[in-house]
Amino acid sequence: MTFVALILAVALGVALYRLRQQRQAIAALEQAVRQRKQYLQEEIQENLGPDWVRLCAATNTLCAELERMQEFRTSQVAQLEATLGSLQEAVLMVDDRNRILLANNVLQSIFPGAKNILGQRLEVVLHSRAFLDFVEAVRQGRAQAQQPIQFNRDGDPVWVEVTGSLTAPLDGAQESWALFVLHDITKQRRLENMRKDFVANVSHELRTPLSVIKGYAETLIENHEAMPTADREKFLRTILRHAERLNSLLEDLLMLSRLESANPALNREPLRLSVLVNAVLDDYRGRPAAAAHQLVSELAPAPAEVSVDSLRITQALENLLDNALKYTPAGSRIVLKVAIAAREVEICVQDNGPGIPAEDLPHIFERFYRVDKGRSREKGGTGLGLSIMKHIVQLHGGRVWAESQPGQGTTIGFSLPRCG
Numbered sequence: 001m002t003f004v005a006l007i008l009a010v011a012l013g014v015a016l017y018r019l020r021q022q023r024q025a026i027a028a029l030e031q032a033v034r035q036r037k038q039y040l041q042e043e044i045q046e047n048l049g050p051d052w053v054r055l056c057a058a059t060n061t062l063c064a065e066l067e068r069m070q071e072f073r074t075s076q077v078a079q080l081e082a083t084l085g086s087l088q089e090a091v092l093m094v095d096d097r098n099r100i101l102l103a104n105n106v107l108q109s110i111f112p113g114a115k116n117i118l119g120q121r122l123e124v125v126l127h128s129r130a131f132l133d134f135v136e137a138v139r140q141g142r143a144q145a146q147q148p149i150q151f152n153r154d155g156d157p158v159w160v161e162v163t164g165s166l167t168a169p170l171d172g173a174q175e176s177w178a179l180f181v182l183h184d185i186t187k188q189r190r191l192e193n194m195r196k197d198f199v200a201n202v203s204h205e206l207r208t209p210l211s212v213i214k215g216y217a218e219t220l221i222e223n224h225e226a227m228p229t230a231d232r233e234k235f236l237r238t239i240l241r242h243a244e245r246l247n248s249l250l251e252d253l254l255m256l257s258r259l260e261s262a263n264p265a266l267n268r269e270p271l272r273l274s275v276l277v278n279a280v281l282d283d284y285r286g287r288p289a290a291a292a293h294q295l296v297s298e299l300a301p302a303p304a305e306v307s308v309d310s311l312r313i314t315q316a317l318e319n320l321l322d323n324a325l326k327y328t329p330a331g332s333r334i335v336l337k338v339a340i341a342a343r344e345v346e347i348c349v350q351d352n353g354p355g356i357p358a359e360d361l362p363h364i365f366e367r368f369y370r371v372d373k374g375r376s377r378e379k380g381g382t383g384l385g386l387s388i389m390k391h392i393v394q395l396h397g398g399r400v401w402a403e404s405q406p407g408q409g410t411t412i413g414f415s416l417p418r419c420g
């Protein structure tokens with residue numbers, strides 16, 4: 001009896017020992033699977049049996065496969081991030097409730113306010129009814145392939161061309177996600193608008209002199225025999241005046257197009273600025289248009305060398321002097337000033353004429369901008385003089401400015417970098 005009890009006690013001890021061993025092996029195996037590490041065969045107690053060895057081998061293969069898939073996924077995510085980061089377009093993915101799941105950095109460069117947007121709702125990040133309608137249209141499969149949409153960026157319009165498509169969710173859910181590609185076309189739109197405005201302005205400028213020339217020429221052809229000589233001469237002079245206006249408009253347009261071309265070809269040469277300025281002043285003092293004005297100069301005594309295209313800088317200076325003569329009454333005082341600073345020289349033309357209203361001042365360097373359209377045309381202005389001057393100065397690396405006190409006068413000037 002005692003012997004049987006002893007055998008049973010030994011068998012129980014062995015069974016408990018085995019159970020403990022198996023528990024330890026299961027815990028080790030579980031940890032290996034959790035950590036996706038291979039379960040070392042050596043750790044298996046020999047006496048756990050061949051089944052354990054096979055289980056461990058299968059687990060090891062599984063872990064290796066998992067490890068490989070994880071590496072593959074990590075490299076794919078890295079590749080996707082690099083691809084999204086290198087795109088010129090913004091990419092945005094939203095779930096079925098318009099929550100943002102993915103966005104690349106370009107989105108933030110188009111909309112600087114769109115920071116930390118993952119998880120946020122689309123309508124909170126991009127305030128645009130038109131875009132939300134487009135998102136809805138994509139969901140319903142009735143969106144256009146590409147749609148230009150206007151957004152608002154701190155009060156300024158931003159045009160974006162949007163493409164959208166539905167995509168299957170990565171989590172295998174039923175609802176579909178939507179993917180959008182946003183291409184910023186604001187620059188193209190602005191250029192397009194500028195081009196349209198330019199064509200409209202040029203057509204408008206050409207139309208008036210051309211219709212005057214046409215009308216007067218037709219009258220002359222029909223009535224020239226019956227017309228008194230004085231009238232005929234008056235008509236011909238009007239035709240000539242408008243032909244000259246057309247000519248100066250075309251010359252200014254050609255000059256602008258040359259200055260705006262990719263290679264405006266400046267013939268720079270080092271010269272002493274006072275030589276150029278004095279030559280221009282001498283020329284103007286001899287002109288009848290300047291006879292009724294007081295033309296004086298205030299030139300810095302120190303010499304300043306500049307490296308410039310003298311023809312172009314002469315033209316910039318002439319545009320300023322012409323304006324001062326055109327827009328001030330007889331007897332006005334026009335001062336040409338040259339000041340020398342450490343790195344640049346400043347040249348300006350000051351007058352004590354009627355001045356320019358504050359609201360017009362920021363626009364006077366724009367093409368075809370005129371404060372008083374009638375007066376400019378009557379004086380033979382094209383509305384391009386200051387725009388040409390600005391281009392010339394900028395090509396030389398200088399800057400332009402304008403100051404005015406209505407009723408007291410105007411000062412318009414530019415700077416040029418000094419040589420050496």
Ligand code: ADP
Binds near residue numbers: 369
């Ligand atoms: P425009 O050919 O009409 O003179 P500009 O580009 O040279 O064209 O000048 C733009 C506008 O700025 C002019 O139409 C004129 O209204 C205004 N302006 C320029 N210079 C002066 C000035 N010295 N005094 C008053 N107005 C001026």
